[in-house]
Amino acid sequence: MPGPTPDARHDARPTLEAVAARAGVSRATASRVVNGGAGVRQPLVDQVRKAVEELGYIPNHAARTLVTRRNGAVAVIIDEPEVRIFSDPFFSQHIRGISRELSVYDAQLVLLLVEGSGDFERVTRYLAGGHVDGVLAFSLHTDDELPAVIRRFRVPTVYGGRPGRPGAASELAVPFVDCDNRGGAREAVRHLASLGRRNIAHIAGPRDQTSALDRIDGYTDVLPDGDPALVADGDFTTEGGARAMAQLLERRPGLDAVFAANDLMASGALRVLREQGRRVPQDVALVGFDDMESVADATDPPLTTIRQDVVGMGRLMVRLLMERLDDGTTGADSVITPTELIRRASA
16 A cells, blocks of 8 residues: 655644654653643753744643643633623723733633623533633622632632722632722822812712722822712713713813723713813813723823723733642732823823
8 A cells, every 4th residue: 555645744743752752752741841731841841842843733632631630711701791891992901911911821711791690690600610720800890799609619710900898808818900099099189189270070980890989089088178079970981971071060160170080981071071162171181090092092182091001910810810720829919000190181
């Protein structure tokens, strides 16, 4: 019988045995390196990885799972309506950071959206099935059932944003990555005060989210005796910011500055100010929060805002989760990242 044609030999997928032979190691050693096992000296690891690259070897997922006892997948759970997730650039940047860092670990992102009770039941079943190695969850609300479900199934988890108020039971022994929301809010209000503004309003985010509550606290830290009528609630959307701005102008037409709890609400506020004939920043100075470039650079005038490194925070969440998976730790190991005032033309 004739042997395989040259083309057939060329098209054959390289085997683990071929990798081991190229690297000059045993098949078992090659398998441990390729499939993420431990106990191999670094020079041998480097030899095997070089052979994998030269041969174009593609690891077998089933074999990797047997060695590492992992699925190579991480669930990203967002508790927000689908329409908001795909319209708010905060979420796309957060997911971008998570995706970039997961690729470093050769792990797959599985996006799970929780919008109603039916979605929650579906997500619960999925987590119970052991399909993912861990969970990254963010945009939680105070009445969320998700943390309790995660604790029940003992899924390694890192949260984006603190899942509870400081000292609350929900915060204990729960790792999270968050920015300095309160400190950033203080910096925004102090900046407005430094411009000589005396009637500084605040458009707050939803009060069932810790980021919004922290930013309210930062505002009141600087203005402890402020006028309650200068605070209006929004919902982190452009339309929510517009509605809140209209309420504020009706209550206190003499206001001369606004700190909005995110950039989308600031853009909505800016639209209403323009419609009502208020010049920004001459009549009303305006500061946002997040530094979403697609929003802050597109406003007219460009928006002064508090920057948080959303992409970097997503990457940090992945690193914390992978550390927990590698060493089996269960305690809280949280990170609070700094914020920065980005001065543009609105204040």
